[in-house]
């Protein structure tokens with residue numbers, strides 16, 4: 030059994046860029062972390078071994094790039110967790126979680142539809158909800174000027190910034 | 204070579220088939236057949252969004268579309284003569300709607316039910332990416348039933364209107380007390 034604090038420790042060891050504690054009554058999640066893309070699969074594997082399932086994959090375009098959020102929940106422990114990855118909007122590539130949670134394939138296809146994300150090793154990355162030949166850029170990518178910085182999006186809760194570079198990029202000090 | 208077809212909605216082509224006039228037009232015979240057709244319209248079981256719930260309501264006991272002969276909802280367009288486009292037509296669905304229309308044997312009629320299929324309805328806004336704003340850009344529409352969703356009575360009025368288009372007259376009394 031892993032409580033939220035142990036997950037935070039785990040993610041710290043995995044090289045998290047920042048860790049956050051949230052008020053579950055208000056925000057719906059207990060803890061979350063920004064991870065480097067390389068640590069995503071191993072962290073998801075650990076969650077999978079502890080009985081967690083992938084709830085959804087959502088994306089959001091912020092000033093610093095695309096924030097991709099993976100929500101996890103478990104039937105055994107209370108509290109949802111979130112893993113977040115920041116990817117560059119110019120080259121939005123991420124590893125696929127298909128090898129850990131098979132159902133991730135659909136969530137990834139949906140995120141790819143609307144945000145143009147590329148999930149490497151997803152076996153079937155074709156549009157899920159949108160037509161194959163929809164012209165134009167991915168529809169939920171914002172026009173410039175409408176973007177907010179991550180610090181204003183309410184994603185960070187009570188945050189502990191580990192990677193100073195990440196903190197500086199998001200306009201947050203130590 | 205024919206000029207390339209103009210596509211009104213991104214990449215989705217219009218229906219190609221049209222309803223031709225009858226080859227042999229014996230007026231009294233056709234009138235007899237048309238009357239029978241009008242009193243036994245077979246619609247397609249076809250729902251795209253919330254408006255389809257009203258189509259279900261109108262086919263149930265309270266509003267009872269069977270009183271006007273149109274209760275035989277067909278699961279295949281090949282057996283139907285009325286296509287009710289109920290609800291939101293997405294760009295992904297639109298080619299299928301066009302194909303369904305083309306598969307229907309003539310004489311065939313189309314009702315655009317609800318604001319969504321008439322014009323995009325509540326989802327018509329600047330920057331929307333997923334919808335066809337008006338199914339009449341792709342297939343010919345005979346009757347428009349506005350509403351979000353239309354009341355079941357409006358569906359019945361739509362059926363009356365189709366009957367009027369087929370036979371040239373209205374067959375049922377006007378609900379006068381509702382006009383005032």
Ligand code: SF4
Nearest residue numbers: 253254290317319351
């Ligand atoms: S017109 Fe209104 S009720 Fe009908 S499908 Fe559109 S949103 Fe739903």
